Amino acid sequence: MAKKAPKQDKSSAPVALSTKDRKTLSSLRELAGSVVQYAERSRPPHFEVPSRSLSNVKYNQTRRIIEMGSGANRRELFNLGQAKSFMQTVLVGSKCKGLIEQGKTASIRQIFYLCKHTIKGTSENTFDEQEECDPIIEDVEVMLNTLREELHVFASNRGTMVGNITINDSGDTIDCSRMGSGGYSIPSIVEPDVIEFRECDAKFILHVEKDTVWRRFNEDKFWKEHNCILTHGGGQPPRGVRRLLSRLHNELKLPVYCLLDNDPWGYYIYSVLKQGSINLAYESARMAIPEARYLGLRSKDFQECELPDSVQIKLNEQDIKRAKQIAGYPWFEKKKTWQKEIEQMLKNGFKLEVESLISKDISYVTEEYVPQRLEDKDFLD
Amino acid sequence: MSAVKARSSPGQKTLEFSGGPRPVDSDAKGAKLNGSVEPNGQAAGGHASEQNGAAGDNASSHHVDHGRGKRRATAESMAAKQRDISVSEFFAKNRHLLGFDNPRKALLTTVKEAVDNSLDACEEAGIVPEIWVIVEATGNNRFKVSVQDNGPGIVKKQIPLIFGKLLYGSKFHRLRMSRGQQGIGISAAGMYGMLTTGKPVKIISKLSPKKPAHYFELQIDTKRNQPEIINGKGDGVDVEGGKDFHERLKKHGIDWETHYKAAAGQEPQEVRSGTRVTIELEGRFIRGRGSVDEYLEQTAIANPHVTLHYKDADGNESSYERSTTDMPPEPKEIKPHPYGVELGRLVTMLKDTHAGTISAFLTESFSRVSSGVARKLCEEAKISTRMNPKKVGRQEADSLYQAIQTTRISSPSTDCLVPIGEQLILKGLHQVVPGEFYCAATRPPAVYRGNPFLIEVGLAYGGVSSAQKVPLEALTELLSESDARTLRQFLMNTFDGIGSEASDKILTEAKMGTRQSPAKLKKDEIVQLHAAMRNVNLSEGQSMQVLRYANRVPLQFQPAACAITQSVIGNNWRAYGLSQSRGNLPQGPVTVMVHMASVWVPFTSESKEAIAGYPEIQKELRLGLQAVGRKLGMYLNRKVKVRQEGERRSIFLRYLGEVADAVGVLQEYSDKKRTEIYEKLLSIAKRKTAEADTKYDDRGRKVEQAEEEFGENVLIVNPETHEEVQQ
CATH class of the missing domain: 1.10.10.10 (Winged helix-like DNA-binding domain superfamily/Winged helix DNA-binding domain)
Structure with a gap:
């Protein structure tokens, strides 16, 4: 041996x-x-x-x-x-x-x-x-x-960032406002010895759920217009993305707004970003952003935005189960707005993806929906 | 038959009476009972009632005669055709009753009867038996079967009677445990040989080295059931004993095994006495199920004190050596028990007795009848105890018979039974059946219908099927000889323990059709089949092999009709760790031998192939099978546990090297230090698993004591080394 x-x-x-x-x-x-x-x-x-x-x-x-x-x-x-x-x-x-x-x-x-x-x-x-x-x-x-x-x-890279910020990644200076259509791929390790923040003009962070939505925002130069940082985490954000968001939030005092699907999965992504995940609970202190806000999509949006019936996706049994489970989490349990939100979704009986807003107009989400929410400060905590 | 009917159609009545025996009226019955009852009840009964029928016909024919046309036969002309049927004639026509239904079976039955007789003779004389069996092919489907023993020999005047007269023997009239019962076997074999080949039965018998040997060539006069001596002008030939005896034998052209086989470096000893019988008959030599080989192998199992030498029709020689020189104790002869006697027998006994009074008759002729019991019986039957037995009428005999059935009489003594014994069953099984686990159980004696009997069961587990041992040449031969129509049938019929499942497995492996003809296989196909038979794991598809014995004689036919097989199937073997589907023999590499010892074994037919299922017998069979089954269950259970424990240990051992390596890397240890860590972990692993052995059973409960013991009569053998592990 x-x-x-x-x-x-x-x-x-x-x-x-x-x-x-x-x-x-x-x-x-x-x-x-x-x-x-x-x-x-x-x-x-x-x-x-x-x-x-x-x-x-x-x-x-x-x-x-x-x-x-x-x-x-x-x-x-x-x-x-x-x-x-x-x-x-x-x-x-x-x-x-x-x-x-x-x-x-x-x-x-x-x-x-x-x-x-x-x-x-x-x-x-x-x-x-x-x-x-x-x-x-x-x-x-x-x-x-x-x-x-x-x-x-x-872990493998997943997640992308653009916006008015300049960073140093392993000795290379990267201006995230000049990343073309692809954006800066967020590495798995984003500790200060790898990534340093140099300059930042951005006033907030908009985190979207996935790549497709992120491309919409990037194409429409949303971050330029609203002076923010735009990120996505490819669904459930990996550690690198979470850690980077947390550092941006804590070190640069940037508020984080999340644009996620109106379904239990989206709620959970928000939950992980905000409070940390169960599996990596030992990392919560480094990664969680308790001040993060949930911008959308909301259960009420179907009516408020007057979306067509065709965008509804029926909740399946597992969705319902998962929604109830999430409603029961201690960190959601005492939040009336959240209880109402989940209740509404269950009552609707369908879920909505961010992409559904495209039925109004291709750039409805970047030009009307998000700006309106930001202006109204209509978030869930 | 009603009188009205008789009048309305009188012709019919005549026909019916003459057509067959109808002993309906009391007169006819009386006649039958008063007439001499011959040992062969069937032939004698038929004969007697036919006469009665003829008499009735004669009496009634007078008044129905007139007005009718021509009579087909007169009573007188019919009477001319009515005559005695000799026992020999009867059996010559009904040879299947004695086990000569086909050439294949005839050969086996001949060997079997001769060997059984030899063993009985040796044991009765107290000689450790050594038997030579020689089967020679003489062409034209004829075989010469010679069986020689080292028994006491037979006196000159008895030889013709024993071998040339049916129903002559010492065993029928007594109640004693022996292989033969009726005294039909060997003479029937001789008769069969004579009928099929015309050759006489040759017997040579020698009482001691000095005395002359008697040599006879016999034929049976089937009409008179009398032996006919052909050689020596009807007197037989005597060959002088003493010096040069062997040369003189050769001159006469008589075969004789002169010496025992000696151990290496030792002077072979002379065979001092014995009998050799040679019968030439039409037969078929086969191997596998129902063969001579199988019979001898099974005989060796149940008779571990016997040495058998065998030369088969192809000239191959083999021997089964005895594993003990202890002779089984001599079985005692007993008087019949009243419960086992039928009315007819009772009447005969009453007539034959020398006793002066009924009371004396009862106490002298039966076992377990004291004078008190005799008085009780007479009271019950309402006859005087002092009545002369010869004067007991039919009515009184009947009431005496009824009285016996209703009176409580204690069971017969059972010391007349000689079991093989558990130790010898183990030895015998171990000698012949390969395996790793053996156990045996001898039940205490019990009684059915007044006959004492006992059941012994032996079990061997873990042997390989005979199908996996067969060499390629033998398989080729077997295939060419087989009369099976399909390969599947061939496999199932030829090899023990191969059921339909196993044969299907083999044929799938060999990529052959189940319905292919065995005789038409090409050479490479045979090689393919042979390889498949070796490679397929048969232990699961193998079904239990059941060896049945009655008084140490193997029963090879009619397994389904036999109470033993039925009991084996009826037993729940699943409880003992074997798989078994309902109504089938259990699966697995298991051989079970069941021996029934009794002064009178209740066979279902004269050919002695299956035991009748009396409830008492069934119960004992069940208990015996359960006794060995429990031990097998314990063994299998323990085996599973040992395997699990081994797996447990090996799981730990498997990872220890990796752990030591990784720890070594982390600690930057030298190779030596790493090995040290490994050794330490290893010793912990051993201790840990050993602890688990003793502390917990398979359900995780703490066990106070060490393993449950098997008890006595268990033999465990290491299958690789064949060394005995535990006894």
Whole structure:
């Protein structure tokens, strides 16, 4: 056993490690150290993995974000159901160590390939699917109380930004008002050591749900006219987008308005942006934007905007279930406006996509709908 | 028959009377009972009543005669045709009753009768039996069957009677556990041989090395049921014993196994006494189910004290060595129990007895009848205890019979039964049936209809099917010999334990049609089939093999009619971890042997192929099967558990290397230090799984004690090494 030396390029000069890196490395060492300690005392080793389930999250009323509780799951090496994930956990840890030492970053997909191999003497793979690997990476994050980027792991880019802001990304100055039709692709890691804000004229941020809507706004130069930053997160926004929005909001004091579909999914995206997600509750403090506002679409819009019947999409059973679940979340429970909103949608019996506004006019959403809302300050909190 | 009807159509009456035996009136019945009752009830009964019928015809024909046309036959002309039917003639025409229905079965029955007789003789004399069976093909579908034993031999004057007269023997008149019962078998085989080939039965018998050996060539006079000696001018030939005996035998052209097979480096010992019978008959030599091979193999299982040497029709020689030299104890002869006696038998016994009074008759002729019981019986039957048995009339005999049925008489003593014994069943099964788990159960004796009997059950689990052992050449031969129409049928008929499911599996694997003809297979197709038979996992499709025995004799035919098979099917094997669909034998690599030992085994027919299902027998069968089933269930359960535990451990072990590697990387350990960590984790894993073994059962409950024990009479064998693991 234990013959595989880590693939370290020993000829190249050692990479300069940041303090953060050193801290991460030492916590990785500690993780392995606990296994050694147990083994030497002839005790079965185990890890405590903070639980990332709904039961272990709390809504912090004062900070208005979702926080992770103290609950943790034991992961034992000598437990039939946990043996493999125990092995996977230390394996992911050891690969992250390699990344840090080499000063490189890898996507979660790459980590999956880095860790995937056939276990010696068997036909079994350490990992078969990326879906197995992703939660293990998150486990390592929470166990070490580190951030994903500190482990040198990133997710694929998803989400785009344009607007009157100039930033520095890894040494390159980027003027986000000159990004053409494509926009600036928001990276997965947007910490200050990667992205610095240089100049910002924008007065607010408009976050839309998806790419198609974002293109409409960009084409119509909405951000120019209204002096704002325009972002989208490709549906459920990834960490990079959330973290960037949070930094823009907190560091540049820019209010965030969200233009999302009028359906349970849209409500949930808003919820994640505002309070944080259940799965990544440990990151809420860095990512949640409790002051974010919900601009649209609203259940009342079908009538108010006099939309044709043809744009309605019937709520299916799952939508109804999900809507009721969302209405029951502690952070929505006491907000009468939200209860009314969800109730209205259920009463309507249909959902509306932002694209439905196109039935009025191609640029109705950029020229009338959003400006009107902004002017009226007609948001949901 | 009503009088009115008789008058209205008198002609019909005549015809009916002469047409067949109708013993309806009491007169006729009386005549039958008073007439001599021959051992063969069927032939004698038919004969007697035919005469009665003729008499009735004669009496009534007078007044219906006139006015009619020509008579077809007169009573006198008919009387001329009415005569004795000899037992031999009867069986010559009804050979199927004795197991000679087809050439294939005839060959087997001949071997079987000869071997059974030899074993009975050896055991009665207290000689550890050694049997030689030689089957030679002489062409034209004829086979010469020779069976020799090392028994006590037969005295000269008895030889012709034993081998040349039907229904002559020592076993019919007594109640004693033995293989043969009626004294029909071997002489019927000889008669069959004579009828089909015209060749006489050859017998040589030797009592001791010094004394001369008697050599006879016999034919049976089927009309008189008498032996006819052909050689030595009707006297047989004596071959002088002593020195040069073997040379003299050769000169006479007599085959004789002179010496026992010796262990390597030892002087072979001379066969001092014994009998050899040679019968030439028309037959068919086959392998597989219902073959001589199978019979000998099964005999070896139930008779672990016997050594069998076998040379088959193709000249292959094989031996089944005895696994013990302990002879089974001699079975005691018992008197019949009153419950087992029928009215007719009772009447005969009353006539034959020497006792002066009924009371003495009852106590002397029956077991478990004390004078007190005898008095009670007489009271119940309202006859005097001092009555002369010879004067007991039909009416009184009937009431005595009724009295026996209603009076409580204690069960017969059961020490007359000699079971094979659990230990020897295990040995016998282990010797012949490959497997990994064996268990046996001998039930205490019980009684059906006044006959004591006991049931023994043995079980072997885990053997491979005979289909997987068969070599290519043998398969080619089997295919060419088979009379099965389809391949599927061929597989099912030839190999034990292969049911329809398994044969379908094999044929799918071989990519052949189920309805293909076995004889028309090409060479490469046979190779393909052979490979498929080897490769297919048959243990699931295999159905249980049931070996049935009655007094140590294997029963090879009519399994469906037999109480043993019915009980096996009726038992719920699912409870013991085997799969079984309703009304079928369970599936799995299991062989079950069931032995019924009794002073009188109730066969469903004279050919002794199936046991009748009396409720008492069925109950004992059920209990015996359940006893071995429970043990099998425990074994299978434990096996599953061991496998699960092994899997558990292997899961841990599988990941330990990876964990040690990753920890080593994180801690920047040297290879040596990594190996150390691995070793430490390994020892924890072993301890952890061992702990789990003892602490929890499969439901996760804590177990106080170690495993439940199998109890006695279990043999576990490591299937790879064939070493005994546990006994």
